Amino acid sequence: MTASKSLIRQSHFLGTKVRNLRKRNHLTMEDLSSRCIRLNPEYAPSVSYLSMIERGKRVPSIEMLAVIAEVFQKSPQWFLDDQPEQIDITPDRGSRGGINGMALEPSFLFSQDILQIAIPEMLSQTGITGRQFAQLLIRAHQESLQNHFPDLERAAENIGLKKLNLTVEDLTDIARHLGLTIHWFSQAPQDIQDELGICAKQLITSYFESPNRIYLNEVMKHHPTRLKYDLAVYIGHNILHSKDGCKTVLSIGHTSSWEDMANPQTSYELNSKDILQAWRDFESSFFAGALLCPKVPFRQLLDRNGYEISVHQKVGVSPSVAMRRMTVVSPYPYWHYFDAYGEGKLKAVYRGNGIPLPWGNMRTVNDPCQHWAVFRQLKHPQSSSSAQISLLNVGDEPRIYCCESLNLVDPAGNNRVLCAGIDLNPAINAQGGDARQMAMELKESCVRNGGMSAIPSAIQNELTTLAKILNIKWIERGIVNDARLICPRGSVCPRKPSCYNTSPDNVIVTDQ
Template identity: 45%
Template sequence: MSSLNRKIHFLGTKIRSLRKLHGLTLEDMVVRCMQVDDKNTPSISYLSLIETGRRNPSENLLLLLSQIFQKDLEWFLDDTIQDEPLENNKTDSNIDSMSLEPNFLFSKEILESAIPAVLSQTGTSGRQFAHILIRSYQEKNKNQFPDIERIAEEVGDKRMPLSVEDIMDLCVYHGLKIKWFKSERFSTSDDSGRVIKTLFRSFYDTPNILYLNKELKNQPARLKYDLACLLGHKILHNGDGILSSHATGGVIGGSPKPFEHKSSHIQQKDILYAWRDFECSFFAGALLCPKVPFRHFLNRESYSISSFKKMKITPSVLMRRMTSVSTYKHWHYFDAYPPGYLRAVYRGNGVSIPWGNMRLVTDPCKHWSIFKVLNNTKIKKPYSQLSLLKDEDRQSLYASVSIRTRDAAKNPHVISTGIDLGPAIESQGLDKDELFNDIYSSCLGGNGDILLNETIRNQLLKVARTLNISWAEDAIDNTCSIICPRSTNCPRPNSCEKHPSSNKNFSWLNEIKSEIIKKGRKRK
């Protein structure tokens, strides 16, 4: 092989390694190129020839790739290859977990009796526990469920966007009948006793009737979602009727009736209904936003939150599908209702939860972007924030965007999605820990909130531009804030909340024990 051929082959290998490093297919790469410079965009086949060393890329193409991946042109011409792909499937160590040891205490028989007792004593309902199980399963799988994706794509033929009429035609094709009913908003209480406004939207009546509230005719984006969910029940479960009704403003799986008895005992039907609800919801998202076409759409839109308007879907569906279709898997998603109840949570990146979605705690960290928007009604537009999470000795950096919206019952709430920037920072060859320490020191100088200096911002902007996420760029240009899981352990120089001193607890007994032993040794 001549020297020139070796250089061409090496360059092609380097380009292929860079593409795979960021989890892109050849088609994804071409879409990104078209977004930046359609005149110099190669075809998929030509890009494949370049990667296999059978074609030499032009200088214009190298300049285009350097812009996409935020690399200097010289980087493509040196003799190094970074061949470690992003660990998208790695289980995030930030998610709380425990070892089930010793084995005899965590046997199937013991857990079958212990779990109901724990739920009863903590006031956790069977439905809540079922959704925690499913959420953990989602996070473990990075929101990847290819079987449901495939079925939805076969039903919808990967068409996008689908209109209300398109989905109704699919329902009719699969033997479903649609009936309309009239039901206005009403007030009830959720599992925590909080009074809420609820709209009963839709339900499935076996074997093949879909009942839809006439109110949804004025909300086509939500109507499409409900139709898609109910169609999913017919496709996935043969329409057997084991599916929760759709009600907005209540708890997941529908709103309870006034004065309904709330059981803390877990029943098998709680698990079954929760899993069916999840499958139908995921099917609806995959039908409305088929994976590959939707990912290309997001790339063209630079993951703009406002792009839900072009797709004619709800912003919630847009955000949740982002976490599933993106080649970057380190996402989270929150849905919060006033004054701070987290109704929906997904933590594929292992981000801490500022407080649980079952009850409101007394020591929240008010600096999370979602709660800034929730507590400040003057924020009307999407709000982007860069956040350094400080949890004891662990530091993580997140970019997030939050938007205020209303549900079908007109209840105000805030939805938020974000990414862990750590893996992307490492893919740029930067020292993550050193960068986080610099950011933390800078934030401390501003009592927890500061606009980062130009050097740090430029490093982070390269990361955001490589990911092609516009609101991450916006977050980097805004003030960076230190956040924490609970404000009782606030890492800021001046604690943002004042809390009364805690009474001595069990962990203090070890200190007393040590003092007694120390005094005993001195007497000897």
């Protein structure tokens, strides 16, 4: 009895470890139960009992735990609470996307009742608004699904009939057919100072007035791609939600998508209505992209044009819509996308390949690493696109990324950088290469040369082959440029020696 009570007190991570081990070994609960029965039928768990163990509803006896441990060739003590490794208790899906996951264990501390109490307190103490938290939840959901929302795709295809170059007149006709009326207002861009103290321009492009009025800014007549996007968003609200909860005010400029333009008062309260509204806005925005760039025709067009960003001109959409849709329609799933107005100032972000944010935590790091393409082009705008091969440690593994960045001036007059990129490691491994070894070689070369280096010819050849297989032309342009070592930090660099030190003796490589 004493031994059983001791086991219960040390079993908070047990169910999670069993579940994660089972899944990482590609076993169903039926498989695991059968293996246990073959080892020891007297103490083997049934499928239903195994399910309760994994959910933390039951604790196995010492004898049953020994049987489960033998299946996985572990010590029974490994399943207990003493110094659990994070990888052992974090689900595979818990680390997908750009937001690092954590195990919600011990489970009794992460019950719905406790979270309902703790989350609002956390927001209040950290200065995160309810709107920001809602957007974070949505982005985590989007990245975990790697932008796969077939219901939204079908809804857009049904209304747009998969037509690839919808005109303003086409969208106006769709809106009117749905009973929406279009009106115009006139408002020039306004000077603002955002929450980071950055002076910039802001332009309200459109808003919706219940029950059926769309108001469009006269300025948008000179920017048809943005006009089409706004119309598509409101069509999406009507199709998906029958105009319910459509309070959207669409704007261009430094006002973050995290902020509710219709209700500018900052609130740190977690309001269920705000989360629902944020989700509906996301769905309508995703719908708009699917309506303007239907999946199959747009993928075929990208394939014919090697995923060049300039394809947006053939579709009659903005570069941002085209780049965001690339992350959705490409058969290669490991994409990221940044839409940046400044350091720490994102209008949009997607990290389906798990890349960290370029500036890490701006509360503690205010001098982000300037090797990132997005920062170089914010500081030194270029008239043409820029492709870059980058080396970045994610966890303890060096990874090779390639991105294409583009400088723009938005209709409000602000400088802006769009960046779409991919993680090349999965593609290298898929072709039988050793991505880790290749990344380490490039990383060492960059460190020896102060943070950037020409790509060795052998690696150039391998990456060129990869670019042709993936059919992404800007990878080939990135290969001829120097590779750059990047990190989510700045000039206070933790590497010893720092990659900013250009001494030829810099040959030591340490993890970030």
